[in-house]
Amino acid sequence: DVKVTQSSRYLVKRTGEKVFLECVQDMDHENMFWYRQDPGLGLRLIYFSYDVKMKEKGDIPEGYSVSREKKERFSLILESASTNQTSMYLCASSLVAGRPSGANVLTFGAGSRLTVL
Amino acid sequence: DAKTTQPNSMESNEEEPVHLPCNHSTISGTDYIHWYRQLPSQGPEYVIHGLTSNVNNRMASLAIAEDRKSSTLILHRATLRDAAVYYCILWGNAGNMLTFGGGTRLMVKP
Numbered sequence: 455d456v457k458v459t460q461s462s463r464y465l466v467k468r469t470g471e472k473v474f475l476e477c478v479q480d481m482d483h484e485n486m487f488w489y490r491q492d493p494g495l496g497l498r499l500i501y502f503s504y505d506v507k508m509k510e511k512g513d514i515p516e517g518y519s520v521s522r523e524k525k526e527r528f529s530l531i532l533e534s535a536s537t538n539q540t541s542m543y544l545c546a547s548s549l550v551a552g553r554p555s556g557a558n559v560l561t562f563g564a565g566s567r568l569t570v571l
Numbered sequence: 572d573a574k575t576t577q578p579n580s581m582e583s584n585e586e587e588p589v590h591l592p593c594n595h596s597t598i599s600g601t602d603y604i605h606w607y608r609q610l611p612s613q614g615p616e617y618v619i620h621g622l623t624s625n626v627n628n629r630m631a632s633l634a635i636a637e638d639r640k641s642s643t644l645i646l647h648r649a650t651l652r653d654a655a656v657y658y659c660i661l662w663g664n665a666g667n668m669l670t671f672g673g674g675t676r677l678m679v680k681p
Contacts, residue, residue: 458614489671497615497658497671512668544614556603556622556662560669562614 457481460545460563467570473532475566477545484550486528487560488512488520491542503528504550535570542567575659580676583649591644591675593659598639602663606633606644608655609674615658618644654679 461476477486487502489512499512501520509520517539521529528547532539543566548558576594583589595604605620619626619633621642626633632645646653658674 487669494673496673499668499670513670546614554601554603556601556605556620558662559617559620560605560607560615562607562616565614 458545458547458561458563460543460566462566463564465566465568467535467568469536469570471535471570473535473568473570475530475532475543475545475568477528477530477547477563478526479528479547479561480526481547481549481561482525483547483561484525485548485558486522487546487548488518488528488530489544489546490514491544491565497544500530532568535568537570540568540570574670575661575672577657577659577672577675579673580678582678582680583646585651585679585681586648589646589649589653589677589679591646591657591659591677592641593643594641595659595661596640598661599663602661604633604635604639604642605660605662606631607658607660607671608653609658610652610655615671618657620662649677649679651679651681653677 458479467473488500489497491497498514500518503509503522519531545563546560603622606618607615609615619631621633634643656674656676658671
């Protein structure tokens with residue numbers, strides 16, 4: 455089974471701190487995604503990456519950046535955390551391997567709950 | 572990406588079948604229909620997906636309307652462990668801007 459591992463389940467940070475959320479997948483997936491989940495708003499896409507060093511903005515990229523230096527690792531960076539970034543962050547990956555996008559399956563990590571004080 | 576519409580919540584009795592509906596009237600010809608579910612305090616997990624034909628796997632069945640404007644996720648015998656939020660999403664070839672709406676919260680009564 456594919457595993458998507460998020461480095462921290464729970465984090466508490468202070469306003470203005472730089473925050474790194476790490477995500478690692480172990481099955482050579484090409485695509486990786488970062489979502490945030492808030493009550494009543496569903497999952498919203500922040501960024502996704504379709505290859506090493508490649509990234510695309512999602513629906514809500516403001517206040518976030520990402521890094522994908524290696525295929526298996528996709529990092530979400532909050533340059534200066536703010537209280538409105540308190541949320542559940544979910545990482546996901548999908549294989550691709552020459553198939554149509556929708557023929558793939560998303561595998562999610564367990565989530566990282568970030569609280570910014 | 573086309574959007575989906577699902578009821579906010581549904582209730583079922585344990586060991587009875589559950590039919591979770593999803594409307595996607597603006598679906599395009601290359602959009603796959605995916606279902607995921609999210610158990611409390613966990614990330615979403617894949618349930619099933621399909622393009623045109625009905626699909627079965629060990630978790631569930633997916634019934635796709637002939638015009639593809641709606642689909643139904645079928646849990647054949649609901650258990651308490653099936654209580655979760657179920658998301659229906661469309662994933663097309665245009666890219667990876669996947670939209671997850673609010674989903675359907677399924678409650679299973681013993």
